[in-house]
Amino acid sequence: MVGALQYLTLTRPDIAYAVNVVSQFMYAPRTTHLHSVKHIFRYLQGTINHGIFLKASSPVAIMVAYSDADWACCPDSRRSTTGFVVFLGDNLISWRANKQPTVSRSSTKADGDCLHCC
Template sequence: MKEPRSTHMMAAHNLLRYLKGTIGQGLLFPNTSKLQLTVYSDADWARCEESRRSTTGYAVFLGDSLISWKSKKQPTVSKSSTEAEYRSLSAAASETIWLQ
C-alpha cells in the first residue's frame, strides 16, 4: 500500500518537474543593458473591501530584465495610504538587499 505524500514532498516534486521542463529557458541580459538594479514599488490602499487590507507590489529589474516581482495583500490594515506605501517600500527594500 502506498503512503500519502506530504505537502512539502509534493511541492518539491512539482518544482523539480517544472525545472526539468524548462531547462532550456533563461533570462536574457542584452550586452547593451547596464547591470544595475532598478526597483519600483506601489501600494493600493485598503483595496480589499472585506478586510480593508492594502496590496503591496514591487518589480525589480537588472538592467532591462525583470528578475523579481511580488504582489500580495498586506498582513495588517494600514491606517493611511502613506503607511501602506511604507509597507510596500519596506518589502521592496528587503528584496533589493537580499538580491544585492
C-alpha cells in the first residue's frame, strides 16, 4: 500500500510528507502505521479532484525555481533536509525533498562573531 502511495505522490504532492513519514517505518510496521496509511487513503477518497494539473497560460511562460535547506531540522533523526520546486508559469513541473543520509556532527568552534569565506 505504501509503495502505491509513493507513486501517487508524483501527481499528489500534498500527501508527499505523510507518505514519506510512513515509508520510513516500513522495515518494522506497527498497527499505528497501518492506521496512518488508511487515513491517507481516506483523505485521497475525499479529495479525488486534487492533483497536479497543467493549465494554459500566456504564450511566454517564465520558469521559476525555489530552494531551501535546513541543518539538522528533522526532530526525529536530527538530519538535514534540502528541497526545491520548479514552476513553469503557474504550473508546478518538478519538485524534490531530500534528507541527508547521515547525521553530521562538527567539533569545530568558531572564534568571533561571524565567519567570512573568500
